[in-house]
Amino acid sequence: MGIGNRKLISILFTCIGRRVSLLNSFRRAARQLKINASFLGTDTTELSSALQLCDRSFLVKPVAHSGYIKQLLTIVKTNKIKLLVPTVDLDLKLLAQNKAKFAAMGCCVLVSPPEVVDICQDKRKTYSFLVKNGFDTPLTMSVRAALSKKKLNWPCFLKPWDGYASRGNAAVSNRKELLFFAKRIPNCIVQEFIKGAEHTCDVYVDLCLKARCVVPRKRIEVRAGEVSKGRVVKHPRIMSEAARLVEKLGAGPGIITLQLFLTDDDKVKFIEINPRFGGGVPLSIKAGANFPKWILRELLASKVNIRFDGFKDNLVMLRYDGEVWLEDANARRAGK
Ligand SMILES: Nc1ncnc2c1ncn2[C@@H]1O[C@H](COP(=O)(O)OP(=O)(O)O)[C@@H](O)[C@H]1O
Ligand SMILES: [Mg+2]
Known part of the structure; x- marks a missing residue:
């Protein structure tokens, strides 16, 4: 017998985008457990492959909109969502900060605490955490600190401390290139090239x-x-x-x-x-x-x-x- 007692359980994926394979693996898991599950998704556009494959789909305002969490809370309440699964970085912070509000509605949000x-x-904070706790990681510094160093090992790797999806990354081989790219990469940090x-x-x-x-x-x-x-x-x-x-x-x-x-x-x-x-x-x-x-x-x-x-x-x-x-x-x- 399944552990779900055939009661309907609703699961919501936010910013579902192209995560078709993830959605399907949850569907498969529910079948394996003989759980009667319904899969819901949110996105900002109907032109989202995974959204189209959900049992119910919701168009929502972008994450930066002040009413983003309120919309999600309404969806969670009306559809008795038991589990909320974020799929991208965009709404993690907001979800983490508001986790208790979802919990009060009986919804578990799969998100880490806000400080985590x-x-x-923030890749500068990630670096500090890793170093403080004895994990190996490439030496990381600000552009200013890098430029003030007498000796730097080339190439260096440049990226934004708040970057994602490899955006704004560059490997540079000398000070001139470093200066050139550092001006063009917003929130740039400099890392030892690995x-x-x-x-x-x-x-x-x-x-x-x-x-x-x-x-x-x-x-x-x-x-x-x-x-x-x-x-x-x-x-x-x-x-x-x-x-x-x-x-x-x-x-x-x-x-x-x-x-x-x-x-x-x-x-x-x-x-x-x-x-x-x-x-x-x-x-x-x-x-x-x-x-x-x-x-x-x-x-x-x-x-x-x-x-x-x-x-x-x-x-x-x-x-x-x-x-x-x-x-x-x-x-x-x-x-x-
Ligand atoms: N210090 C480094 N040395 C060499 N390659 C790097 C270094 N840091 C990042 N990269 C390359 O850039 C990619 C993106 O960097 P990452 O730190 O994962 O940022 P994000 O995914 O947020 O853009 C990595 O997958 C890796 O291929
Ligand atoms: Mg990455």
Whole structure:
């Protein structure tokens, strides 16, 4: 018998965009658990593939609008949402700050505490956190500090401290280039350039903030900041360091996505913490780390003791574009 007693459970994904695979993995998990679940999504436009595939969809104002949270609270209340899953960085801070309001309506928001989101969304703070807690990470400094140094190792990596999706990044080979790009990259910081194999870890954190499963995957190819080809790499030191990092940070519940380099001399250097589902998570789920199933089980059966490293090593994901078709009335409305 399923744990859901066939009662309808509603789950809401915010800013759902193109997360079709994530939505489908939750649908599959609900079927496996024999839960009668309904999947709802929000976006700012009807031209969103995943939104079209939800059982109910809601067009909302952009995250920056002052009424953003109020809209979500209304959706949660009217539809008796039990679980809210953010999918992008945009609304994490607001959701974290307002988590108690959702909880008061019986809705669990899969988001980290506000101070954790704050550390993750400011790469200067991420750096301080990593250094303070003994994690290896590239040396990071302000543009001014870099320019005042007598000796800098070239190349250097420039990026905004509040960046996302690899926007505004540049590798520079001398002071002239540094000056040129630093003027053009808003909120620019300077980082030691790291050579090595880039990896992402999907870390499953339970409702008690214990890291239960870490799946490292090598980024073989990236398109527009999101992995398009990846391979699962069961690397014990990456796994233990990632679990330690997430627990030290107090991140979760839900999935925390870590980015790191494995250098040629075998060092694990963390570069970014994204406190949400990463775009490449379908690979970890397919490898056997059934995060959606664990999340739903935890939601319904309070305590679940999962510690899992039985996922399939070396599984490769090669992504391609899929299509969603809109006809007649829907199409006319959406294409306006
Ligand atoms: N210090 C670095 N050395 C070399 N490459 C880097 C460094 N920092 C970031 N990168 C590259 O830039 C990409 C984006 O950087 P990241 O810190 O993840 O910021 P965001 O994803 O928020 O744009 C990374 O996936 C990595 O390929
Ligand atoms: Mg990144």
